[in-house]
Amino acid sequence: MRRDAAGGSCCQFPRVVQFDLKATMVLNPVISKLAGKLVVLASASPRRLEILRSAGLRFEVVPSWFKETLDKGLFKAPHEYAVETAKQKALEVARRMPFKHLKTPDIVIGADTIVTVDGMILEKPVDKHDAYRMLSSLSGKEHSVFTGVAIVLCHEKENEEVDYQLVDFYEETKVKFADLSEDMLWEYINSGEPMDKAGGYGIQALGGMLVDTSTLPSCSDNLPISVPTQPPSSSQALPSHNSSVRRPSSPCDIQRLHTQITPTASPALKVKREDSESESSQTLVNSTSKHTDNRKVKLHDNATLPSITRRGQVTEPTRGDLERICELMDGFKASKALFTASKLCLFDLLHSRPGLDAAQVAQEIKASAKGTECLLEACVSLGLLKSIEKACQKPVYENADLATDFLRSDAPCSLHGYLQHCNETMWPLFSHLESAVQEGTSQREKAFSKQMLQETSSSSREGKLRFMKAMHNIAKITGKTIATAFDLSTYKSACDLGGCTGALAYEFAEAHPGLSVTVFDLPAVVELNEFFHPQHPDNRVSFVAGDFLKDELPKADLYILARILHDLPDEKVHILLSKIADACTAGCGLLLSEIFLDEDRRGPSRGLLQALSMSEGKQRSATEYSLLLKSHGFITAHIRHTDNLLDAMLCIKA
Numbered sequence: 001m002r003r004d005a006a007g008g009s010c011c012q013f014p015r016v017v018q019f020d021l022k023a024t025m026v027l028n029p030v031i032s033k034l035a036g037k038l039v040v041l042a043s044a045s046p047r048r049l050e051i052l053r054s055a056g057l058r059f060e061v062v063p064s065w066f067k068e069t070l071d072k073g074l075f076k077a078p079h080e081y082a083v084e085t086a087k088q089k090a091l092e093v094a095r096r097m098p099f100k101h102l103k104t105p106d107i108v109i110g111a112d113t114i115v116t117v118d119g120m121i122l123e124k125p126v127d128k129h130d131a132y133r134m135l136s137s138l139s140g141k142e143h144s145v146f147t148g149v150a151i152v153l154c155h156e157k158e159n160e161e162v163d164y165q166l167v168d169f170y171e172e173t174k175v176k177f178a179d180l181s182e183d184m185l186w187e188y189i190n191s192g193e194p195m196d197k198a199g200g201y202g203i204q205a206l207g208g209m210l211v212d213t214s215t216l217p218s219c220s221d222n223l224p225i226s227v228p229t230q231p232p233s234s235s236q237a238l239p240s241h242n243s244s245v246r247r248p249s250s251p252c253d254i255q256r257l258h259t260q261i262t263p264t265a266s267p268a269l270k271v272k273r274e275d276s277e278s279e280s281s282q283t284l285v286n287s288t289s290k291h292t293d294n295r296k297v298k299l300h301d302n303a304t305l306p307s308i309t310r311r312g313q314v315t316e317p318t319r320g321d322l323e324r325i326c327e328l329m330d331g332f333k334a335s336k337a338l339f340t341a342s343k344l345c346l347f348d349l350l351h352s353r354p355g356l357d358a359a360q361v362a363q364e365i366k367a368s369a370k371g372t373e374c375l376l377e378a379c380v381s382l383g384l385l386k387s388i389e390k391a392c393q394k395p396v397y398e399n400a401d402l403a404t405d406f407l408r409s410d411a412p413c414s415l416h417g418y419l420q421h422c423n424e425t426m427w428p429l430f431s432h433l434e435s436a437v438q439e440g441t442s443q444r445e446k447a448f449s450k451q452m453l454q455e456t457s458s459s460s461r462e463g464k465l466r467f468m469k470a471m472h473n474i475a476k477i478t479g480k481t482i483a484t485a486f487d488l489s490t491y492k493s494a495c496d497l498g499g500c501t502g503a504l505a506y507e508f509a510e511a512h513p514g515l516s517v518t519v520f521d522l523p524a525v526v527e528l529n530e531f532f533h534p535q536h537p538d539n540r541v542s543f544v545a546g547d548f549l550k551d552e553l554p555k556a557d558l559y560i561l562a563r564i565l566h567d568l569p570d571e572k573v574h575i576l577l578s579k580i581a582d583a584c585t586a587g588c589g590l591l592l593s594e595i596f597l598d599e600d601r602r603g604p605s606r607g608l609l610q611a612l613s614m615s616e617g618k619q620r621s622a623t624e625y626s627l628l629l630k631s632h633g634f635i636t637a638h639i640r641h642t643d644n645l646l647d648a649m650l651c652i653k654a
């Protein structure tokens with residue numbers, strides 16, 4: 001999304017855009033490495049939240065409890081104080097989370113901002129008079145805004161102790177205030193804005209009016225998460241609660257963070273690092289240059305975007321914002337193009353016969369020449385196909401890697417069946433979303449005619465097979481990650497309740513040589529499982545037909561519940577969990593796999609969008625699942641957030 005914007009020079013865009021570019025350019029290469037990592041921001045500051053969000057980072061917010069009370073006299077330079085406070089904030093959260101939140105973060109980011117003038121450090125004012133004292137000391141003067149940042153990398157060891165490795169840096173922005181009249185000072189103080197801001201002002205909001213605009217820095221976000229512009233103040237590892245400590249050896253910066261997150265960096269990553277290094281130096285120039293740039297963002301030479309009002313301020317939409325909103329508006333067209341190409345077996349055709357032109361494809365899939373050409377071109381634009389131009393000839397088409405890996409029907413990680421399920425079942429359901437939201441109920445009756453309902457429901461063999469294929473696809477992709485998420489060596493027998501085609505059960509059997517797995521599912525599903533057997537089925541996997549809400553559950557010392565609870569209404573959840581609890585003796589395990597919502601329920605979108613289908617169930621966060629299972633006597637031992645479609649949690653019967 002931000003790719004195009006990053007191509008432009010920061011100086012061509014207004015401040016908001018410059019920030020977006022700056023953070024995005026530098027964080028982009030890092031962000032892909034952070035997929036599946038639990039990143040935590042140890043600050044409740046809305047500004048910091050916005051900064052990291054607009055850089056595309058997915059993270060949770062756990063505000064630090066560390067009080068900003070360090071003795072300023074102990075620090076030689078003001079930035080050292082800001083960095084040390086940031087460090088203590090991040091460490092406090094990193095140490096608290098395994099106990100209070102029952103999960104160990106991978107990365108915790110802490111930050112602290114101070115203002116310094118005439119050798120004095122100004123933090124947040126305690127009252128209006130303190131704000132007046134601070135602001136009048138800044139009147140007509142140039143001063144420095146320092147933000148210290150600490151990034152704590154948490155490494156969980158086998159004995160469940162945690163190593164903390166620390167990267168810290170800071171950024172300084174010089175700001176000059178205009179000569180402020182008493183009236184202006186008090187008007188600003190009475191607005192209430194100064195009270196939660198270092199130095200008593202916020203440059204991004206009303207406080208901007210205090211600044212001598214002839215000297216306003218071009219990028220006032222003072223965002224050192226992007227690049228350190230000074231040598232590191234310190235790059236030490238602090239003692240962890242188990243006093244196992246590592247010390248980063250070279251100067252700290254985002255590039256080093258790359259290395260630490262991805263120890264075996266690929267050549268591609270290396271290139272990106274060099275890119276971001278060169279962008280870093282540009283950012284340095286921009287963040288210290290002093291000019292205001294009020295030019296509007298232009299999409300085309302003559303097309304200036306209209307002003308919009310955001311949080312009470314008149315501002316311009318950024319190019320990234322516009323791309324994002326277009327992507328959302330057109331998302332349904334892209335989905336339907338994908339479903340259609342998949343249904344017409346376009347990707348299978350181009351896998352077996354790459355290099356066909358549009359007319360040849362049209363003939364093969366028995367579709368119109370014009371429609372086929374449009375579909376092929378749309379798929380190229382979506383990165384699903386490649387078009388190859390030869391001199392004086394019509395373009396020919398072949399699958400892009402994405403299609404080869406996921407879209408042909410015989411790929412090991414094929415999503416072909418899942419796409420058909422989306423097209424035939426989810427699409428009609430979501431076309432009734434408005435009523436679903438108004439009524440809060442499933443729209444199955446409205447979305448499907450009686451006949452279609454029978455076909456899509458579990459009573460029809462075709463509908464059942466389609467559903468099973470869809471489940472099978474997802475289980476094949478995520479199965480290994482779930483099966484290997486925890487050490488299960490103490491368990492000998494497992495029962496996968498609602499285990500469908502057995503795809504997950506076979507992954508568990510393969511990953512754990514000492515484990516036998518029984519797949520327990522409804523009779524109508526079990527009788528179709530032969531269509532999905534692997535080429536060489538493991539005889540430690542067996543199938544038992546039954547109803548997990550009514551029948552006795554097969555005996556096992558580990559029960560698996562994958563994608564079951566989110567779909568059941570509360571009363572059925574409790575019946576099922578009670579039955580499992582009754583079947584378990586102390587020490588038995590329950591492995592749950594679902595999409596875990598972020599604790600603040602702001603993501604991931606996949607989980608929140610799924611909830612819109614208004615099934616009888618609900619989506620939950622890891623903590624909500626933990627508490628639910630606890631109410632049935634299961635204590636959460638481990639939680640894994642994965643970047644592979646589903647997350648997992650291992651609980652033990654107390």
Ligand SMILES: C[S@@+](CC[C@H](N)C(=O)[O-])C[C@H]1O[C@@H](n2cnc3c(N)ncnc32)[C@H](O)[C@@H]1O
Pocket residue numbers: 471472474475497498499500501504520521522525546547548549561562563564567
């Ligand atoms: C969403 S699918 C999940 C399949 C599988 N666990 C996975 O993650 O791939 C739900 C499964 O639960 C099964 N199921 C639903 N109600 C059931 C019941 N009362 N007893 C046994 N199985 C049931 C369905 O047949 C289906 O296979």
